[in-house]
Amino acid sequence: MDADExxxxxxxxxxxxxxxxxxYKHSIVERNRLRRRLRELVRTRLLPVIAPCDVVIRPFPQAxxxxxxxxxADIARVVERLG
Numbered sequence: 001m002d003a004d005e006x007x008x009x010x011x012x013x014x015x016x017x018x019x020x021x022x023x024y025k026h027s028i029v030e031r032n033r034l035r036r037r038l039r040e041l042v043r044t045r046l047l048p049v050i051a052p053c054d055v056v057i058r059p060f061p062q063a064x065x066x067x068x069x070x071x072x073a074d075i076a077r078v079v080e081r082l083g
Contacts, residue, residue, distance in 0.1 A: 012052050017042050020058040030064055037068055041075045050082045 019038050021031045038057055046055070055078075063071065 014052055015047055016054045018056045024061040026064055037071055041072055045075050049079055
């Protein structure tokens with residue numbers, strides 16, 4: 001695969017988001033809670049404002065202890081970066 005193929009713009013008309021929540025020695029209940037929070041933030045704050053692209057979210061271990069508002073602030077920073 002060429003370097004050009006890895007950076008080209010997708011031909012889609014929609015946004016695709018992947019959420020990867022590593023274990024980091026946490027239970028499935030905690031991982032699912034974090035995944036649900038991130039999914040809701042993506043649905044309400046990220047999808048309505050970004051152009052069609054592929055996004056992968058992989059939180060740091062500190063995200064397990066973050067409040068919903070702290071996660072929302074992180075998603076807001078992602079939105080700023082994506083323009």
